[in-house]
Amino acid sequence: xxxxxxxxxxxxxxxxxxxxxxxxxxxxxxxxxxxxxxxxxxxxxxxxxxxxxxxxxxxxxxxxxxxxxxxxxxxxxxxxxxxxxxxxxxxxxxxxxxxxxxxxxxxxxxxxxxxxxxxxxxxxxxxxxxxxxxxxxxxxxxxxxxxxxxxxxxxxxxxxxxxxxxxxxxxxxxxxxxxxxxxxxxxxxxxxxxxxxxxxxxxxxxxxxxxxxxxxxxxxxxxxxxxxxxxxxxxxxxxxxxxxxxxxxxxxxxxxxxxxxxxxxxxxxxxxxxxxxxxxxxxxxxxxxxxxxxxxxxxxxxxxxxxxxxxxxxxxxxxxxxxxxxxxxxxxxxxxxxxxxxxxxxxxxxxxxxxxxxxxxxxxxxxxxxxxxx
Amino acid sequence: xxxxxxxxxxxxxxxxxxxxxxxxxxxxxxxxxxxxxxxxxxxxxxxxxxxxxxxxxxxxxxxxxxxxxxxxxxxxxxxxxxxxxxxxxxxxxxxxxxxxxxxxxxxxxxxxxxxxxxxxxxxxxxxxxxxxxxxxxxxxxxxxxxxxxxxxxxxxxxxxxxxxxxxxxxxxxxxxxxxxxxxxxxxxxxxxxxxxxxxxxxxxxxxxxxxxxxxxxxxxxxxxxxxxxxxxxxxxxxxxxxxxxxxxxxxxxxxxxx
Numbered sequence: 165x166x167x168x169x170x171x172x173x174x175x176x177x178x179x180x181x182x183x184x185x186x187x188x189x190x191x192x193x194x195x196x197x198x199x200x201x202x203x204x205x206x207x208x209x210x211x212x213x214x215x216x217x218x219x220x221x222x223x224x225x226x227x228x229x230x231x232x233x234x235x236x237x238x239x240x241x242x243x244x245x246x247x248x249x250x251x252x253x254x255x256x257x258x259x260x261x262x263x264x265x266x267x268x269x270x271x272x273x274x275x276x277x278x279x280x281x282x283x284x285x286x287x288x289x290x291x292x293x294x295x296x297x298x299x300x301x302x303x304x305x306x307x308x309x310x311x312x313x314x315x316x317x318x319x320x321x322x323x324x325x326x327x328x329x330x331x332x333x334x335x336x337x338x339x340x341x342x343x344x345x346x347x348x349x350x351x352x353x354x355x356x357x358x359x360x361x362x363x364x365x366x367x368x369x370x371x372x373x374x375x376x377x378x379x380x381x382x383x384x385x386x387x388x389x390x391x392x393x394x395x396x397x398x399x400x401x402x403x404x405x406x407x408x409x410x411x412x413x414x415x416x417x418x419x420x421x422x423x424x425x426x427x428x429x430x431x432x433x434x435x436x437x438x439x440x441x442x443x444x445x446x447x448x449x450x451x452x453x454x455x456x457x458x459x460x461x462x463x464x465x466x467x468x469x470x471x472x473x474x475x476x477x478x479x480x481x482x483x484x485x486x487x488x489x490x491x492x493x494x495x496x497x498x499x500x501x502x503x504x505x506x507x508x509x510x511x512x513x514x515x516x517x518x519x520x521x522x523x524x525x526x527x528x529x530x531x532x533x534x535x536x537x538x
Numbered sequence: 539x540x541x542x543x544x545x546x547x548x549x550x551x552x553x554x555x556x557x558x559x560x561x562x563x564x565x566x567x568x569x570x571x572x573x574x575x576x577x578x579x580x581x582x583x584x585x586x587x588x589x590x591x592x593x594x595x596x597x598x599x600x601x602x603x604x605x606x607x608x609x610x611x612x613x614x615x616x617x618x619x620x621x622x623x624x625x626x627x628x629x630x631x632x633x634x635x636x637x638x639x640x641x642x643x644x645x646x647x648x649x650x651x652x653x654x655x656x657x658x659x660x661x662x663x664x665x666x667x668x669x670x671x672x673x674x675x676x677x678x679x680x681x682x683x684x685x686x687x688x689x690x691x692x693x694x695x696x697x698x699x700x701x702x703x704x705x706x707x708x709x710x711x712x713x714x715x716x717x718x719x720x721x722x723x724x725x726x727x728x729x730x731x732x733x734x735x736x737x738x739x740x741x742x743x744x745x746x747x748x749x750x751x752x753x754x755x756x757x758x759x760x761x762x763x764x765x766x767x768x769x770x771x772x773x774x775x776x777x778x779x780x781x782x783x784x785x786x787x788x789x790x791x792x793x794x795x796x
Contacts, residue, residue: 198701198702198705258707259707261678261679261680262678265673285702286681286682286699286700286701286702287701289665289666289669289681289682290669290679290680290681290682290699291669292669293634293665293666293667293668293669293670293673294669294670294672294673294679296635296666296670296673296756297635297638297670297673297674298673301756302755302756302757302758303634303635303666303670303756303757304756304757305664305665305666306663306664306665313760318760322765323564323661323662323663324549324551324555324564324661324662325551325660326765327551327554327555327764327765328555328557328563328564328762328763328764328765329762329763329764329765330563330759330760330761330762330763331759331760331761331762331763332757332758332759332760333757333758333760334756334757334758335755335756335757335758372678373677373678373711373712373715374678374679374680374709374710374711374712374715375709375710376707376708376709377696377708377709377710378708379705379706379707379708380698380705380706380708381705382703382704382705382706385703393794394794417795417796418794418795418796419794419795419796420794421794427721427722428721430722431721431722431725432725433725437704440704443702444700444701444702444703444704445703445704446703451792451794452789452792452794459551459552462663473792474771475785475788475789476771479552480552480553481554481773482553482554482555486769486771486773487765487769487771488769488771489769489771490771490772491771491772491773491774491785491788492769492771492772492773492774493773493774493781493785494773494775495778495781496778499778500778500781500782503778503779503781503782504782504785504786506782507782507783507785507786508786508789508790508795
């Protein structure tokens with residue numbers, strides 16, 4: 165692998181450049197971008213790294229592998245105030261694992277950072293673990309936060325669909341690569357008065373044994389999910405394709421109600437991909453999200469957590485979605501959905517006289533008594 | 539062609555989990571284990587590829603304590619030709635690099651054309667073992683693959699990686715290569731009766747690992763714990779009809795109905 169190291173095209177003079185190089189970078193953040201735009205998750209990850217840098221003391225540099233690099237580098241430098249080290253490969257302008265690994269491994273050897281912070285996305289996960297092997301670094305994925313300890317920061321990640329937390333640290337004496345979950349930070353960076361510096365290097369890497377043939381754009385998603393007021397979403401707890409009908413019936417009771425689902429129902433072919441909510445599907449923020457049989461794996465929650473009112477109907481009291489939901493009903497969907505539909509239609513049977521009262525919002529009440537039946 | 543499929547077991551995720559007394563992960567006693575769903579898709583993809591190339595052979599491998607033999611035999615039931623158990627002592631927590639190192643040592647002595655893994659395991663959800671294995675073996679790797687086609691001369695594979703919003707990244711790799719498989723790529727088949735019978739009787743290749751403590755590691759576990767209860771939501775209790783009535787009342791209050 166050769167690198168034609170043409171330093172330059174920088175708006176600072178040479179002496180400033182040398183001074184920049186000698187300053188230690190304790191944390192390198194790897195920027196993510198798609199279709200000539202910086203991905204929002206990059207700024208979330210920079211915010212995370214900034215807090216980490218403040219707590220342990222240290223400088224941040226943002227690494228960008230892109231071609232052309234300048235417009236993206238300038239945006240990052242301006243928005244974050246951090247210095248940007250950009251690497252441009254004319255032959256490989258797309259994301260390429262071999263290119264990222266080669267460039268970032270060389271950068272890590274040069275800067276010896278303590279941490280390399282990467283967005284936890286399909287792209288980040290594609291190169292971060294291999295980069296760890298290349299550089300002898302530790303590797304911790306799916307991190308939501310860090311905690312300071314005497315020995316250094318430890319990182320928290322959730323496992324088993326959020327039912328357990330692990331606190332993990334890197335091995336001593338070597339860099340630690342960390343992938344940070346989208347949404348772990350709200351990405352609101354402080355406005356920086358001064359843009360960071362930019363250094364762009366042209367890179368000439370012998371091709372690896374993989375090459376990008378292209379990208380396939382998904383069919384344009386209808387705005388149905390985005391515009392919906394009410395979403396009735398099904399998950400693994402929906403035990404058969406015949407129950408999709410019940411979801412549709414429930415959604416149909418609302419002015420702008422739409423059926424959606426988590427990934428498993430699409431994998432099984434019970435609902436089309438356009439219905440999927442989550443990281444590889446769509447993000448939604450309806451007024452009401454009724455999650456039927458959805459455990460709340462983090463990839464799904466990412467796509468719906470901004471919903472105004474979240475109701476979870478599940479048999480699993482410990483499901484992570486129950487922590488997120490405003491209301492939880494622990495019930496068998498096969499019994500509960502028909503009952504809910506009937507009650508919403510106003511034809512439901514009355515509950516027992518001793519039924520428990522529950523609080524809705526203060527002063528709430530729909531002004532109507534329950535319907536009476538002969 | 540020779541295909542290696544790495545499979546792992548995961549516990550049933552629908553019940554509650556308890557933390558081990560020593561804080562080193564979750565308590566396994568009482569949990570029911572099954573094959574990782576992503577690995578089932580990887581295995582199915584291997585079997586479909588094998589069916590295209592008449593002389594192909596599928597090896598299913600798992601790293602773990604005695605219980606993983608059940609997953610290996612399950613792979614044989616689906617149609618894998620050969621099963622390998624890299625046996626470590628019970629109770630040993632292996633991180634992704636340790637696991638990948640064990641698999642790499644095994645694979646380095648054979649010549650697999652294609653190595654498939656699930657994109658992640660459903661329990662730890664790290665997504666690291668596949669790419670680390672590729673790096674250790676010096677092979678190219680593509681992750682989160684939802685479409686895989688081996689060329690007719692078995693020298694290359696074209697894969698589609700699934701990105702956010704279902705955008706796909708199309709990559710061609712020279713074989714041998716490692717591919718991690720995302721769910722939705724296929725629907726795994728049902729085991730055939732003849733394979734089920736074979737799986738019961740067939741001898742597995744067993745590799746016993748003695749000094750697992752000296753394996754390379756990529757992280758140190760400080761402790762496992764139950765997450766802080768962050769929920770402020772209300773549980774609507776009662777019989778089905780009471781719950782339905784109360785939820786209907788809450789929903790009606792929002793004035794969203796037709």
